[in-house]
Amino acid sequence: MSTAEFVNRLPELLRPNPARVVIRPYMPSTETYKYAVPDQPRAQRIADRVLALDPASLHDELQRILDDFSGRHREVPSLFLRRFHEVDGIIVCDCEVTHEQALLIGAHFCNEYSYEAAALFNPSIVLHPD
Numbered sequence: 001m002s003t004a005e006f007v008n009r010l011p012e013l014l015r016p017n018p019a020r021v022v023i024r025p026y027m028p029s030t031e032t033y034k035y036a037v038p039d040q041p042r043a044q045r046i047a048d049r050v051l052a053l054d055p056a057s058l059h060d061e062l063q064r065i066l067d068d069f070s071g072r073h074r075e076v077p078s079l080f081l082r083r084f085h086e087v088d089g090i091i092v093c094d095c096e097v098t099h100e101q102a103l104l105i106g107a108h109f110c111n112e113y114s115y116e117a118a119a120l121f122n123p124s125i126v127l128h129p130d
Helices: 042-051 055-070 076-087 099-108 115-120
Strands: 022-025 110-113
Touching (some): 022 076, 055 076, 055 099, 099 110
Antiparallel strands (some): 022 110
């Protein structure tokens, strides 16, 4: 069978709208899994990777993320810093960090989400019989 029997191509073209994206907290899974490190939660491993970066790599990575997010969101550095303070000492060990490290750790505990894309590409969506 050819794909033509299964696919109905329509003239509509869907394009992303960056204005319709939100930033929400990201919380890594706490479940144990095959590659889990005993006594070191995933969230802590994420923070440890940021803390292990040399200053040049840290600056470059932070700048790349700020440039990317700033095109779609306002006050991104303050949002990342607020998120860092939410996770510091709660899901990651309370630690001394530089301002740039705090921003990058905060960025790693945020994710972008589009409600419309989630609804549109929901695999359980079906045509209503009416």
